[in-house]
Amino acid sequence: MTEQVLKTPIEYLKGVGPQRADVLKKELNIFTYLALLQHYPFRYIDRTKFYKIRELNGDLPAVQIIGRILSIEILGQKNTKRLVAQLKDETGVIELVWFQSIRWMEKIIRPGLVFIVFGKPSIYSGRISISHPEIEPYKANAITQGNLTLQPVYSSTEKLKQFSLDSKGIQCLQATLIDTVINEIEESLPDHLLKKHQLISKRKALYNIHFPADVPLLQEAKNRLKFEELFFIQLKLLKNKLLRTQKYKGNIFDKVGDKFNAFYSEKLPFELTDAQKRVIKEIRLDTQRGIQMNRLLQGDVGSGKTVVALMIMLLAIDNGFQACIMAPTEILANQHYHSIKELIGNTEGFVTVELLTGSTPKKKRRILHEQLENGSLNILIGTHALIEDVVQFQNLGLVVIDEQHRFGVEQRAKLWRKNSTPPHVLVMTATPIPRTLAMTLYGDLDISVINELPAGRKPIKTIHLYHSQRLRMFGFMREEIAKGRQIYIVYPLIKESEKLDLLYLEAGIEDISIEFPLPEYRISIVHGKLKPKDKEFEMQRFVKSETQIMVATTVIEVGVNVPNASVMIIENAERFGLSQLHQLRGRVGRGADQSFCILMSGNKLGNDAKLRLNTMVRTNDGFEISEIDLELRGPGNIEGTQQSGVLDLKLADLAHDQHILQQARQTVIDIFEKDPELKDESNQLLHDYFERKAGGISWDKIS
Numbered sequence: 001m002t003e004q005v006l007k008t009p010i011e012y013l014k015g016v017g018p019q020r021a022d023v024l025k026k027e028l029n030i031f032t033y034l035a036l037l038q039h040y041p042f043r044y045i046d047r048t049k050f051y052k053i054r055e056l057n058g059d060l061p062a063v064q065i066i067g068r069i070l071s072i073e074i075l076g077q078k079n080t081k082r083l084v085a086q087l088k089d090e091t092g093v094i095e096l097v098w099f100q101s102i103r104w105m106e107k108i109i110r111p112g113l114v115f116i117v118f119g120k121p122s123i124y125s126g127r128i129s130i131s132h133p134e135i136e137p138y139k140a141n142a143i144t145q146g147n148l149t150l151q152p153v154y155s156s157t158e159k160l161k162q163f164s165l166d167s168k169g170i171q172c173l174q175a176t177l178i179d180t181v182i183n184e185i186e187e188s189l190p191d192h193l194l195k196k197h198q199l200i201s202k203r204k205a206l207y208n209i210h211f212p213a214d215v216p217l218l219q220e221a222k223n224r225l226k227f228e229e230l231f232f233i234q235l236k237l238l239k240n241k242l243l244r245t246q247k248y249k250g251n252i253f254d255k256v257g258d259k260f261n262a263f264y265s266e267k268l269p270f271e272l273t274d275a276q277k278r279v280i281k282e283i284r285l286d287t288q289r290g291i292q293m294n295r296l297l298q299g300d301v302g303s304g305k306t307v308v309a310l311m312i313m314l315l316a317i318d319n320g321f322q323a324c325i326m327a328p329t330e331i332l333a334n335q336h337y338h339s340i341k342e343l344i345g346n347t348e349g350f351v352t353v354e355l356l357t358g359s360t361p362k363k364k365r366r367i368l369h370e371q372l373e374n375g376s377l378n379i380l381i382g383t384h385a386l387i388e389d390v391v392q393f394q395n396l397g398l399v400v401i402d403e404q405h406r407f408g409v410e411q412r413a414k415l416w417r418k419n420s421t422p423p424h425v426l427v428m429t430a431t432p433i434p435r436t437l438a439m440t441l442y443g444d445l446d447i448s449v450i451n452e453l454p455a456g457r458k459p460i461k462t463i464h465l466y467h468s469q470r471l472r473m474f475g476f477m478r479e480e481i482a483k484g485r486q487i488y489i490v491y492p493l494i495k496e497s498e499k500l501d502l503l504y505l506e507a508g509i510e511d512i513s514i515e516f517p518l519p520e521y522r523i524s525i526v527h528g529k530l531k532p533k534d535k536e537f538e539m540q541r542f543v544k545s546e547t548q549i550m551v552a553t554t555v556i557e558v559g560v561n562v563p564n565a566s567v568m569i570i571e572n573a574e575r576f577g578l579s580q581l582h583q584l585r586g587r588v589g590r591g592a593d594q595s596f597c598i599l600m601s602g603n604k605l606g607n608d609a610k611l612r613l614n615t616m617v618r619t620n621d622g623f624e625i626s627e628i629d630l631e632l633r634g635p636g637n638i639e640g641t642q643q644s645g646v647l648d649l650k651l652a653d654l655a656h657d658q659h660i661l662q663q664a665r666q667t668v669i670d671i672f673e674k675d676p677e678l679k680d681e682s683n684q685l686l687h688d689y690f691e692r693k694a695g696g697i698s699w700d701k702i703s
């Protein structure tokens with residue numbers, strides 16, 4: 001196979017050799033020809049445009065200009081020694097400055113000569129200058145001869161530069177590489193797709209992503225490679241889904257029986273929102289088809305996912321099955337247990353619900369195990385203690401998993417095996433993620449969204465204050481406490497700055513203790529350095545309203561519910577990511593009272609930080625916030641995505657390439673609809689892809 005050449009170790013490329021290979025491996029993780037080929041430029045310098053000096057300002061990226069050297073002089077001593085040249089065109093004069101290679105530059109740039117100068121303009125004591133520009137002698141007809149192009153810029157590192165592998169150096173290697181391999185590159189997309197989506201060939205795309213002939217071709221190259229990247233991810237995901245539905249039958253919940261109906265007409269204390277009704281309908285349809293359901297239920301904090309889960313569990317029970325809910329922590333499992341007990345009321349004989357966690361005593365466990373096996377227990381709620389092999393159900397029909405991203409794939413697979421026909425799986429998450437991310441991360445799951453809060457909720461009011469406005473914050477806290485409310489104060493605790501953060505926290509605690517002294521005020525303090533037992537104790541004091549203020553680092557659990565807590569104060573809020581801020585804010589707004597979120601920050605804020613805080617003040621919509629978060633941080637940094645290799649995208653960008661993703665996904669859906677086995681000759685390449693590259697599919701990895 002000719003494409004094997006791409007697997008060649010990088011040291012064999014002409015111009016690399018063992019030493020440079022070593023740094024390429026260490027610095028950029030480039031081990032093979034293929035890896036270098038996929039080290040795409042991160043931007044291009046438009047060598048087709050020349051700026052006039054009058055047009056320059058400090059906000060421009062690197063630009064090129066043409067000008068004549070007026071004069072040069074050497075200024076300063078030792079460290080400040082520099083070569084300064086005045087460069088003039090017909091619109092003005094700027095300074096070019098060199099701190100290094102002064103002797104050398106002095107020889108090249110003689111007054112009177114004309115140069116093409118390339119570099120980033122900046123403002124220095126009120127004047128525009130460019131330091132260490134690239135320069136080349138201007139040859140009048142070279143420009144008109146049409147060798148103007150987009151110059152690729154590659155990411156590099158200090159270490160690489162020591163081996164002359166700056167952007168230019170890498171560009172040289174890319175030129176050699178393209179020369180060596182371009183004729184060996186094979187097309188990976190079927191012809192009918194290239195035609196249908198008007199995509200250029202893989203060879204042409206790879207050539208033009210590195211050495212674009214012009215802007216339109218660069219666009220086409222990017223488009224083609226992004227499509228390919230997203231297409232194969234979707235192909236894998238949807239193939240998994242297809243295999244799963246072919247392999248596993250699903251339990252059929254076709255009866256709507258006594259439990260469901262009784263709950264709906266007699267016990268449900270409120271009217272379901274339209275979104276809740278829609279989601280219940282989606283799940284009902286899904287569980288009637290004889291195909292195992294794997295569904296992600298997304299809904300902002302407080303959107304009412306628990307009652308949806310409960311109603312689906314009742315549906316399972318009506319059809320002769322048991323159900324369970326698995327939560328990531330004991331506190332959350334406890335809360336689910338209590339809220340479900342409350343929803344169904346204590347009516348004897350309606351359904352049986354029990355709790356199983358790490359702290360369930362042995363004796364109680366034995367009873368639980370027995371009840372599960374003889375089928376007298378309908379609903380089990382718990383932590384990962386549920387997964388243990390000793391926990392066997394008589395007929396488990398539905399598994400609800402709360403806060404998905406904390407559970408590994410392996411754990412989910414274990415739950416699957418608890419019944420001969422695998423149970424339906426409903427994964428609930430309160431971390432809204434953008435559609436594109438969901439389609440990529442959970443592309444093999446079906447997705448339901450509750451995008452509406454129950455009527456009558458008062459939206460949380462969010463306010464941004466600077467540290468200098470602390471007195472206002474204290475005053476506000478006193479008012480709220482006087483009304484009987486409770487308050488969270490959260491401090492960041494970030495690994496890289498842990499020591500400093502702990503100092504802030506300590507100073508903060510001291511501050512608060514002085515402003516809010518005993519006996520009138522009582523404070524809980526919770527941080528990661530506490531033993532779990534002490535942490536739990538402090539939390540419980542707050543939960544039971546024995547304390548009015550809880551000072552904490554971000555350890556306060558996702559999903560913890562203290563309805564009486566109506567104020568969330570976030571200190572150094574500029575240091576939190578958007579989704580984290582939104583999660584924290586979600587801790588309040590759970591009771592009937594008006595809730596508040598106060599974002600405290602320093603006076604000096606960067607643009608991103610301003611955008612984050614303004615977004616929080618402006619909206620409570622988690623989905624909108626997640627889109628902005630994605631835009632700001634990129635998919636790799638969105639919570640819960642870190643471990644996922646799926647997002648190791650070379651080129652595509654989930655914040656901006658939504659339409660390509662949609663197109664790729666729909667294309668895959670269409671292909672599988674017509675040709676699920678990829679048997680058709682026109683899909684041969686795709687069939688080969690699974691044979692050769694995916695290396696078979698492991699069942700344990702699918703869920």
Ligand code: ADP
Nearest residue numbers: 270271272273300301302303304305306307454
């Ligand atoms: P989350 O989606 O964050 O898990 P919960 O299920 O805990 O939200 O619901 C939050 C609160 O809203 C609970 O007290 C619940 O009983 C209540 N609730 C849920 N649905 C509705 C509704 N349709 N109308 C009024 N209150 C509701």
Ligand code: MG
Nearest residue numbers: 305306430559
């Ligand atoms: Mg919840």
